[in-house]
Amino acid sequence: MGKNSERTEMNGTLSQNDQVRVRMAPSPTGYLHIGGARTALFNWLFAKHHNGKFILRIDDTDTARSTHESMHEIYDALKWLGINWNEQYVQSDRKSIYEGYVEQLLESGNAYHCYCTPEELEEIRAQARVDKQTRSYDGRHRHLTSEDVDRFIAEGRKPTVRIKMPDTPILVEDIVLGSRNIDPETLEDEVIVRSNGMPNYNLTSIIDDAEMQITHVIRGTEHLNNTPKQIAIANALGLEVPQFAHIPLVLDSGGRKMSKRHHGDLVAVNRYREQGYLPEAMLNFVVRLGWSYDDKQEIFSVDELIKKFDLDRVGKSGSVFDIKKLEWLNSHYINQLDVAVRTDAVIPFWQEEGLLDSVEDRDWLESIVEAVGERLTTFQDIVPQTRYFFTDEFEYESKAVKKWWGGSDEKKQKTCEILTNLQQILEEIPAFDIETIESVIWKYTDENDIKRVAAMQALRIALTGTSFGPSLFDIVVLLGKDEVLKRIPKAIAHL
RNA sequence: GCCGCUAUCGUCUAGGGGUCAGGACGGAUGGUUCUCAGCCAUCAAACCGGGGUUCGAAUCCCCGUAGCGGUACCA
Numbered sequence: 001m002g003k004n005s006e007r008t009e010m011n012g013t014l015s016q017n018d019q020v021r022v023r024m025a026p027s028p029t030g031y032l033h034i035g036g037a038r039t040a041l042f043n044w045l046f047a048k049h050h051n052g053k054f055i056l057r058i059d060d061t062d063t064a065r066s067t068h069e070s071m072h073e074i075y076d077a078l079k080w081l082g083i084n085w086n087e088q089y090v091q092s093d094r095k096s097i098y099e100g101y102v103e104q105l106l107e108s109g110n111a112y113h114c115y116c117t118p119e120e121l122e123e124i125r126a127q128a129r130v131d132k133q134t135r136s137y138d139g140r141h142r143h144l145t146s147e148d149v150d151r152f153i154a155e156g157r158k159p160t161v162r163i164k165m166p167d168t169p170i171l172v173e174d175i176v177l178g179s180r181n182i183d184p185e186t187l188e189d190e191v192i193v194r195s196n197g198m199p200n201y202n203l204t205s206i207i208d209d210a211e212m213q214i215t216h217v218i219r220g221t222e223h224l225n226n227t228p229k230q231i232a233i234a235n236a237l238g239l240e241v242p243q244f245a246h247i248p249l250v251l252d253s254g255g256r257k258m259s260k261r262h263h264g265d266l267v268a269v270n271r272y273r274e275q276g277y278l279p280e281a282m283l284n285f286v287v288r289l290g291w292s293y294d295d296k297q298e299i300f301s302v303d304e305l306i307k308k309f310d311l312d313r314v315g316k317s318g319s320v321f322d323i324k325k326l327e328w329l330n331s332h333y334i335n336q337l338d339v340a341v342r343t344d345a346v347i348p349f350w351q352e353e354g355l356l357d358s359v360e361d362r363d364w365l366e367s368i369v370e371a372v373g374e375r376l377t378t379f380q381d382i383v384p385q386t387r388y389f390f391t392d393e394f395e396y397e398s399k400a401v402k403k404w405w406g407g408s409d410e411k412k413q414k415t416c417e418i419l420t421n422l423q424q425i426l427e428e429i430p431a432f433d434i435e436t437i438e439s440v441i442w443k444y445t446d447e448n449d450i451k452r453v454a455a456m457q458a459l460r461i462a463l464t465g466t467s468f469g470p471s472l473f474d475i476v477v478l479l480g481k482d483e484v485l486k487r488i489p490k491a492i493a494h495l
Numbered sequence: 496g497c498c499g500c501u502a503u504c505g506u507c508u509a510g511g512g513g514u515c516a517g518g519a520c521g522g523a524u525g526g527u528u529c530u531c532a533g534c535c536a537u538c539a540a541a542c543c544g545g546g547g548u549u550c551g552a553a554u555c556c557c558c559g560u561a562g563c564g565g566u567a568c569c570a
Contacts, residue, residue, distance in 0.1 A: 134566095222570090316502090328521085
C-alpha cells in the first residue's frame with residue numbers, strides 16, 4: 001500500500017512457477033568492496049527468499065584490468081560472508097557466444113563498424129560539449145561506402161562495432177525507482193565491441209542475463225544509465241529483458257560514492273575480516289544500508305534476513321557508511337559468542353603480535369578472554385587490551401601516570417607508599433585468590449583512610465601500564481603472585 | 496556542459512493528509528563500580544526552500560535549490 005504499490009505490482013508480475021534467478025557480476029579488478037558485498041547480499045537474499053538461484057558471473061571483459069588474483073579474492077570474501085552461489089561463469093570463457101550475437105546484429109543491420117580513432121572521438125566529445133549537446137557520437141559511420149571502408153582499412157584503422165540506437169523511446173521499468181521512458185535523443189550508438197575484438201560490458205552483460213535466464217538484475221544505481229542501452233541491445237537481438245532493481249549507492253561520510261579508487265583499504269571487505277570483524281556483523285550492517293524492515297528491528301540473523309528481505313523495502317537514496325554502527329554490531333555479535341569460541345578467534349591476533357607462540361595454557365587464555373568480557377569491539381582489540389598479560393615490557397601511559405601516580409612530588413610519595421604497602425600485603429597474603437585479595441586490599445584502604453580508587457588505579461598502572469581494563473582482581477590473579485610481586489617494585493623504581 | 500537520480504535528527508531509518516514525527520548508532524548527563532567497557536535512567540537532535548490543493552500537508556501537485564551518479568574502445 002501507499003508508497004510502494006507500484007513496486008509490488010511489478011514484483012507481482014513474477015508468476016508462481018517462474019524461478020527467480022539473480023546474479024552478481026563483479027569485475028575482477030581488485031578486492032570485493034563494501035558496495036559489491038551489499039549488491040551480492042541483496043541478490044543472494046532475494047534469491048534465497050524466493051527460493052531461487054544465485055549466480056556468480058565474473059565480468060572480466062576488461063582484459064587489461066582484470067586479474068586472476070582478484071577473482072580469487074572475490075571468491076574468498078564471498079565465502080567468508082557465507083554468500084554461496086549455485087552457478088558460476090566467467091565471461092572471458094564465453095567470447096564465442098558474444099561473437100555470434102554480434103554477427104547477428106551486424107547482419108540485421110542493428111550494428112555497424114565504426115572506424116573513428118580515439119583522437120577523433122575525443123574531438124567529437126569536446127565539440128559536443130561546447131555545443132551543449134546531449135550526445136557526442138553522431139553516428140557518422142552508420143552509412144559508410146565501401147570506398148570509405150577500404151580507405152580506413154588501408155590507413156590501418158581497426159574498427160569497433162557500434163549498436164544502432166532506436167529512435168523510439170525506451171521504457172525502463174525499475175522495481176526500486178519506478179518506470180520512465182528514456183528519450184532516444186539522449187542515447188548514442190554505443191561501442192559494443194572494441195577494436196581489439198573484445199566485446200564490451202553493455203553487450204555481454206545483457207546477453208548473459210538472457211542466456212542465463214536472469215529474472216532480476218539487482219545492481220547499484222551507477223548502472224542506471226546503462227539500462228536503456230542494454231534494453232536496446234536486447235530488443236535488437238530479440239532477447240528477453242530481465243526486471244531491473246537499482247539499489248542506492250553506499251556513500252562515504254562526505255556523501256560521495258565509496259570506491260576503491262578514493263577510499264582504498266577502507267572499503268575492502270577483507271580488511272574487515274583481518275581486523276577481526278565477524279561476517280554476521282558485516283552482513284547485518286551492510287543490509288541496513290538501503291534496506292529496512294520496520295521501526296524497531298536492528299539485529300537480524302541471516303535466517304531472519306532470508307525470511308524478511310525483499311525489494312519492496314529498499315530505499316531510493318544513498319546511504320552513508322558509518323563505521324560506528326558497524327563497530328556496535330560487531331561487538332554485539334562478539335558478545336554473543338561463548339568464551340571458547342572467542343578465544344579461538346583471538347589467538348591468531350596474539351600470535352601475529354608475537355605475544356603468544358604456544359597455546360598450551362588454554363585455560364589461562366580463556367580466563368583472560370573471560371576477564372576482558374564485553375570490551376572487544378573487534379577481535380584485534382584483544383592486543384591492546386591484554387598485552388600486559390604476556391609481557392612486562394610495556395610503557396606506563398603518561399596520561400594515566402599523571403592522573404593517578406602523581407603530578408606532584410607529594411603525590412608520587414603517596415603512590416610510592418601505597419605500592420610499597422600493597423607489595424608487602426600481597427607478599428604475605430595467605431591465599432592468592434580473588435576473594436582474599438579483595439578483602440585484604442579493602443581492609444588496607446579502609447583502615448588507612450585511602451580512597452579505594454587511588455590504591456586500585458596505582459596498582460593497575462603498575463601492573464598494566466594503563467588506567468583502564470578488566471577488573472583489577474582478575475588481572476592480579478591471572479598474572480600470578482610472582483609476576484605481581486615483580487612488577488610492583490619495578491613500578492616503584494620507575495616513579 | 497549534457498543526461499539521470501535523490502532529498503526526515505550528525506548517521507542508518509520508520510511513518511506517508513490529522514502522530515508530542517517513532518526507533519537505532521553516535522553524542523551529552525546522572526546512577527552502578529577499583530578504572531574502562533557494559534548495564535540502567537534521562538536529555539539534545541530532523542521533515543531542503545517557495546508556492547499551491549485542503550478545514551488540515553513531512554505526506555499530494557507545481558517551481559526552485561542542493562547533493563550525488565553517469566557522461567570511456569571501464570564495469
